[in-house]
Amino acid sequence: MAHREEKALVDLRQVHFAYGKREILSGIDLTVHRGQLVAIMGGSGCGKTTLLRLIGGQLKASAGSVTVDGQDMGQLGTEALYALRRRMGMLFQFGALFTDMSVFENVAFPLREHTDLPESMLRDLVLMKLQAVGLLGGHALMPSELSGGMARRVALARAIALDPMLIMYDEPFAGLDPISLGVVGQLIRRLNDALGAASIMVTHDVVESLSIVDYVYFVSDGRIVAKGTPDEIRESKDEFVHQFVHAEPDGPVPFHMKAAPIGELLMGEGGQ
Template structure:
């Protein structure tokens, strides 16, 4: 029998989810060990962000189990679910900073919401988090004064404000220049290791992700179609993985939307 420290921090078993009649996830099995950085990759609309929302408890699975730190999310009441979510950090796509707050107040926000720390201790903690992402000197700036890369780093400092056991990222590299992208990638790895946390990262950026993650899951049509370490993914002969990591236009994900033969469409004189 596994000890608590050996059990996965996150485990999904046979998870199904749908919006109405539209199936999004169909029988997903996935696990994240303690200390791991795990990437979830796949095409747009395949269910990656839905997986993050299920792990974070914003959504409930229609079938199967979603466990975080040994707790089945579907069995938790509101109070217990919120208590568990306070131990998670989330970096939203493009940062999602509060535009009417300074950098300092953005990072202080979760500390003010969830703790009763004295102002002097709160100040020290905020500056520590900003220092960890290289932006202690930007504490009093307005969010409108930040570059895209700086805003993403502030959002990262906010995500780790409460020293979470689990950090989730939704497209952390989107819209960044190569230098900022590299900085964010290294921060994700370093902060995960320094906090002793686990990380789940939804991303399209193959190159940067394979440099920092421990394991990768590929999602297509609501299922896990491939998984492995970065070395296994690079060496994979799976057609979908090969198309994805090499950015090929055609393959298991076709270039052409389904249509009748082109010659037949021309002869019929129709738009399809």
């Protein structure tokens, strides 16, 4: 979908990252263009969320470069980093709403933090964002009064409050019923297109993701092991992709941790 000749909004080149001696990412190459909705998929603990943190500047790569809108995230000072972050939106896993704030105040929070807008304009912007996610009528509710799907939509309205150039989603479908999942998925697609933004979505939900995204990266053991459009992913003969897409227990990703044969262990137990 994206204009490949244009400079990527997000560009990762040979990115490595480690916690001490434990390597999490090893030689990641990844690009996201404006207008694209890109999914990052893979098993738990493979480094997907670490990628979001690197792109958002919470972490710095051990080697390689992470560039957002032409700026190297590893070289930015605090002031420049915060200025760039104001142009990013983030939807955290399970929404992460402020429980002691109303729906209205949750969405208003980034506007109050990062702008000096008069209250009348701020109010109009918040109501417009809530209208965009179908929750204008719930502006006075508290998070405890919302369903899981409604809370996720409020979090989405908060993520787009500043009309970001880049929106990141960490497991946006986790814990949602099928109807809410479909609603949130279509909202993510429509809002990305309406804003002319780029979106990166870390997710395990293969079916919903392949119906809305433009491109997919599969991560395993800290490396990109497969990538392609939804059609290319569906038709892929790659063993890892096939196992993940079809939720098969047997394949390159083992169900069982490495261990001695259970018979030997049981016999050993019995002999003690």
